[in-house]
Amino acid sequence: MAIRLAVLGSGSGGNSTLIEGGGVRLLVDAGFSCRQLAQRLHLLGVEPGAIDALLITHEHGDHVGGAATFAAAFGTPIYCTRGTAAAAGFGDGTAMVRTIVADQPFDLGGLRVRPFAVPHDAAETVGYVLEAGGARAGYATDLGHGPGAVREGLRDCDLLVVESNHDLDMLRLGPYPEHIKARVLGRHGHLDNETAADILGDVVGRTTRAVVLAHLSETNNSPGLALAAARRRLDECGRRGTALHAAEQRRPSPWFEV
Numbered sequence: 522m523a524i525r526l527a528v529l530g531s532g533s534g535g536n537s538t539l540i541e542g543g544g545v546r547l548l549v550d551a552g553f554s555c556r557q558l559a560q561r562l563h564l565l566g567v568e569p570g571a572i573d574a575l576l577i578t579h580e581h582g583d584h585v586g587g588a589a590t591f592a593a594a595f596g597t598p599i600y601c602t603r604g605t606a607a608a609a610g611f612g613d614g615t616a617m618v619r620t621i622v623a624d625q626p627f628d629l630g631g632l633r634v635r636p637f638a639v640p641h642d643a644a645e646t647v648g649y650v651l652e653a654g655g656a657r658a659g660y661a662t663d664l665g666h667g668p669g670a671v672r673e674g675l676r677d678c679d680l681l682v683v684e685s686n687h688d689l690d691m692l693r694l695g696p697y698p699e700h701i702k703a704r705v706l707g708r709h710g711h712l713d714n715e716t717a718a719d720i721l722g723d724v725v726g727r728t729t730r731a732v733v734l735a736h737l738s739e740t741n742n743s744p745g746l747a748l749a750a751a752r753r754r755l756d757e758c759g760r761r762g763t764a765l766h767a768a769e770q771r772r773p774s775p776w777f778e779v
């Protein structure tokens with residue numbers, strides 16, 4: 522095993538993904554309460570005190586909700602961009618913040634981390650590619666569209682966690698107020714199923730073992746619709762061997778490993 526990951530939970534009610542590789546164990550985002558994070562880690566057989574780092578994508582509450590409390594409770598350093606740190610209020614009383622810069626890779630033990638910028642309506646949002654033992658895992662949620670630089674970052678990863686937020690018709694016809702619909706649909710909002718599938722068709726390679734669809738809306742999407750859109754596109758691209766899974770809000774996913 523070079524890298525393995527499990528999504529602790531994903532959606533507008535909270536996001537966090539556990540990733541292990543190169544002798545390092547970290548969380549990408551910490552959007553549940555500290556107590557919830559600890560409970561979900563225990564379900565996966567991991568002690569919260571054994572987490573070496575929190576990598577944060579952006580300051581929205583569903584990504585940082587428990588970060589400062591978790592960091593203080595377990596002495597875990599927080600890695601995030603300068604913009605995210607300022608917008609999240611890290612640094613005021615949180616001594617454990619390490620500032621990172623998009624496209625400047627850094628090493629955590631035997632794990633190489635490359636943050637890359639993604640288009641979202643937050644201060645300075647990033648996704649991540651993590652590399653250890655010749656394997657790579659890519660992570661991108663909360664993005665309004667998939668520009669070339671994002672696709673470049675995610676291309677040919679062995680494991681992928683990618684947003685598939687909403688079904689366009691369900692969102693358009695659904696109960697959200699118009700200004701929220703406009704925000705979600707915007708270029709700095711969230712990915713719909715078809716755009717997510719289009720990105721996957723572009724980036725999933727022969728070695729991509731599994732794709733976890735994340736940040737599914739409970740109001741404007743269903744796992745069946747998201748999985749069907751992605752499966753159709755991957756099959757068209759000859760990627761029938763790549764496993765697909767839809768992350769849930771309320772419970773952790775299985776482990777995925779390469």
Ligand SMILES: [Zn+2]
Binds near residue numbers: 532536736
């Ligand atoms: Zn989010």
Ligand SMILES: [Zn+2]
Binds near residue numbers: 581663
């Ligand atoms: Zn967000």
